[in-house]
Amino acid sequence: MNQKRKIRVLVAKPGLDGHDRGSRIIARAYRDAGFEVVYSGLHQTPEEVVQAAIQEDVDMIGLSSLAGAHMYLFPRVLELLKENGADDIVVCGGGIFPGEDIPKLKEAGIKEIFVPGTPLGEVVKWVEENVKPRT
């Protein structure tokens, strides 16, 4: 039988923000959903995030930001993925974002934004529906 490859996800904390309650909960939820999870730990530069994503051959990056630097950090990650020919990796974001920033982030190429209060099941379902293991 054809063994289906599991979805590989990098949960990443770019920037200096130390709020990792959400990212660590999400990492656990992904793991419990059967995904292969790589957690970057805190205080990663966008370069470090992209390098880890490529090295770990992930299908998706979940970026977390709660300290207001998302308008610099998220587009920077997308830019570096493109430069490295890895822009087929799906990127989504979670955390705290002023409402008007959300359409701007999506326009820049962030596939989905999850805000506080989103149930874990909804986030997992979104990944299952929108991320396919890359071949």
Add this chain to the structure above:
Amino acid sequence: MSKIYSDNMLAEVRKGEEKWSKELDNILDQHPERLSRFSSVSDHPVNRIYTPDDVKDLDYEKDLGFPAQYPFTRGVQPSMYRGRLWTMRMFAGLGSARDTNKRFHLLVNEGQTGLSTAFDMPTLMGYDSDSPRARGECGKCGVAIDSLKDMEILFDGLPIDRITTSMTINPPAPIIWAMYIAMAEKRGINRSIIGGTIQNDMLKEFIAQKTFMCPPRPSMRLITDTVEFATKEIPRWNPISISGYHIREAGSTAVQELAFTLSDGITYVEAAMERGLDVDSFAPRLSFFFNSHLDFFEEIAKYRAARRMWARIMKERFKAKDPRSMWLRFHTQTAGCSLTAQQPYNNVVRTAIEALAAVLGGTQSLHTNSLDEVLAIPTEEAATIALRTQQIIAEESGVANTIDPLGGSFYIERLTRDMEEEAFEYIRKIDDMGGMVAAIERNYPQLEIADAAYKYQKQIDSKEKTVVGVNKYVTEEDLPVEVLQIEAELEENQIKWTNKVKDTRDNKKLKEALEKLGEATQRDDNLMYLIIDAVKEYATEQEICDVFREAFGIYRDPGVY
């Protein structure tokens, strides 16, 4: 011994309770209770009713006593809020030093009685605004402070000889404190009269808040330097604010918050005593900082348990003699993590409930969160409502008119005792691991908190726990409140400004000061004196942090989840 309840009375109560329970059972078949299991926010089970039987061993003298008397369960000051209300201290910081200075003046004019400074992420992590790691973060969730020049602007025109200042800063705490001292001295204010607090609690950083610089052991050395320096030079300063706040925000239970915080406190006391300081010379200046979450009674019991536990620890474990060494004085902040982005005006109500718990628990100072704090730094209007919440509790509600008004409540006393027992069990476990530093090195508290946080999230997702506006009473809504935005030019301007400071200082003298500091890191010298010398030469925060990173190494997040 002064047991409160006689055996005869307890027997009567037990009989009465049995009868009542039986009668209740008959109607529960037809009218069942709302839930099959009642529990606190921390998932501590809650009984149907509490009676004298639940606190049958309560000994008035031994367990409660009077305010300002051992074990301080009812409060640390003899007249509590009848004498003086708690300090209303609102955490503020945004953008540039000039912007924050303006906010400070506003808060003081509105009746606030203490200042509290929020720094931006680069400042918190020991990076200057021009560091590549600071890109996009300058002034975003606090004020950017690079050098003494910024500190001078930050407190310009504020009466720092009369008002106390709290600074939420950890890895670079010795440097930011040195800048504050230097700023005061430049204004002609003697260092011996300034008062305030630096958070300076690295253990809870490794556990929860996660601003990092050097590994745990050298971090303990820097902290002990500040404790020793405060003891000798700045007697009105609290050199560590031993903090449970962030532990709770990271998702811990109330008992974990209590246990890990006091365990951190034990570690700081041991380190200072190993340095050769007499316990009663420094312990009176240790202060604490707790969270106030939504579970009203659990929080009140937590503060009461904390006071009693610390008194017992200081007296029995460390043989303190001065009662002030046994006082657990604390600041409280309402729980940021309890606020919701949905229906944000509900946050005013949540904050009011949490603030009330802190006051009934006997806090010495209080920050109330603004309704928009879950979205961004508060607007002036939102910050004013939050301050007014405290003023209404203080001056309209009447709760400040008598001391420890819930003392003697069967539920509160039982809960206080349960929390004390459970927290002491955690502390014993950590002691067995070799203390908190060793426990952190094996990620023990970090993972305990992660477990609790994950469990709580699942309880919300399954609707076992209600969050109004999030998993119940949900409405379709757009972001209805005005959010404060930090302008993009700020970063550029701050970089230009810091570069100007670097160009105009005496760089030869600066180099000497930094070299002297670097050499001293390799000896047992107290580094505070040399840090003050360096900041007076306008060394930037990062320049000094880099000396420490070079000497002590860099701590990186182990990334456990």
